Amino acid sequence: MSESAVEPGPSPEIDGSRWRELYRLAAVAALLTALFIPVQIVIFVVWPPPSSVVAWFSLFHTNRLLGLLDMDLLILVEVVLAIPIFLALYLLLRRAWPTLTAVATALGLLGIPAYFAANPAFSMISLSDQYASATSDPQRSSLQAAGQAMLASYNGTAFDAYYVLGALALIGISVVMLRTHLFRRAVGYTGIVANVLALGLFVPGIGLLLSILSVLPFLLVWYLLVARRLFQLAREGPGTAVSTGTRSA
Numbered sequence: 001m002s003e004s005a006v007e008p009g010p011s012p013e014i015d016g017s018r019w020r021e022l023y024r025l026a027a028v029a030a031l032l033t034a035l036f037i038p039v040q041i042v043i044f045v046v047w048p049p050p051s052s053v054v055a056w057f058s059l060f061h062t063n064r065l066l067g068l069l070d071m072d073l074l075i076l077v078e079v080v081l082a083i084p085i086f087l088a089l090y091l092l093l094r095r096a097w098p099t100l101t102a103v104a105t106a107l108g109l110l111g112i113p114a115y116f117a118a119n120p121a122f123s124m125i126s127l128s129d130q131y132a133s134a135t136s137d138p139q140r141s142s143l144q145a146a147g148q149a150m151l152a153s154y155n156g157t158a159f160d161a162y163y164v165l166g167a168l169a170l171i172g173i174s175v176v177m178l179r180t181h182l183f184r185r186a187v188g189y190t191g192i193v194a195n196v197l198a199l200g201l202f203v204p205g206i207g208l209l210l211s212i213l214s215v216l217p218f219l220l221v222w223y224l225l226v227a228r229r230l231f232q233l234a235r236e237g238p239g240t241a242v243s244t245g246t247r248s249a
Contacts, residue, residue: 019091020234026088027230029081034223036074037215043069053147060128067128071121079115082108082166088230089173096180104172111165118158120150167195174222182233187225194218 049070050056060067090105124147131143174191177183197218200210 019088020236022084022088022091023230024234026084027227027234029084030223030227030230033078033081033085034220034227036078037220037223040069040072040074041216043074053144053151054131056124056147056151057128057131057143060125061132064125067125068121071124072119073121076116076119076121079112079162082112085226086169086173089226092182092233093173093176093180096182097176100172101176104169104176107165107172108169111162111169114158114165115162118154118156118162120154123150163201164199167198170195170222183229184225187222187229190218190222190225194222 047066047070050059056067056071059070086105086108090101094101127143127147127150131140131147134140134143170191174188174195177188177191178185194214197210197214200214201207203210
């Protein structure tokens with residue numbers, strides 16, 4: 001394996017001060033995402049999500065915060081945090097492989113509204129309030145049907161689109177990382193393994209296990225490594241020699 005530089009000297013995108021704030025913001029976002037992963041798992045273990053629509057309504061009525069957390073509030077936050085991460089990684093990696101970096105970033109950003117369309121957390125709060133104030137069985141039955149439809153849609157096309165697009169985006173970005181000196185090869189390989197395993201969610205029988213393995217430890221480690229490197233790049237001021245070379249066979 002030999003290495004050849006695309007161009008000598010520091011990269012203005014990295015070395016200049018104009019993107020340092022974005023790198024710092026993306027680093028904080030990646031670190032928060034890594035911290036949210038174990039927190040979300042603990043919440044699911046200690047307070048498992050309800051198994052019926054009526055139980056969901058009751059949970060939202062008695063403890064809205066826990067209801068939101070059980071319905072993936074932290075993932076909603078993580079989806080927002082992904083925006084600066086994708087933008088920062090695009091700026092850093094686009095010279096190494098412009099086409100793949102652009103496509104991967106587009107896929108990642110496209111998946112964000114898909115998740116917001118899928119997640120029914122705040123709509124379930126409204127239905128829960130209406131259910132609590134309902135005065136007749138037909139009203140309650142209608143609200144239960146609406147809640148069931150929302151829960152079914154959460155596991156439907158929009159969520160699958162978000163999940164697949166996000167995994168493909170991070171696989172593409174991780175592949176590009178292997179072609180640049182900006183990130184250690186371990187970061188790229190970890191990202192690839194994590195998101196290939198994530199796509200295993202759709203494998204019958206073992207899909208859920210593969211999905212969990214993708215998050216712990218691989219995706220958690222990937223976010224920590226990315227956060228660390230972005231903090232380093234945010235601290236590097238003008239005149240710091242940062243190689244933008246690509247690796248070639």
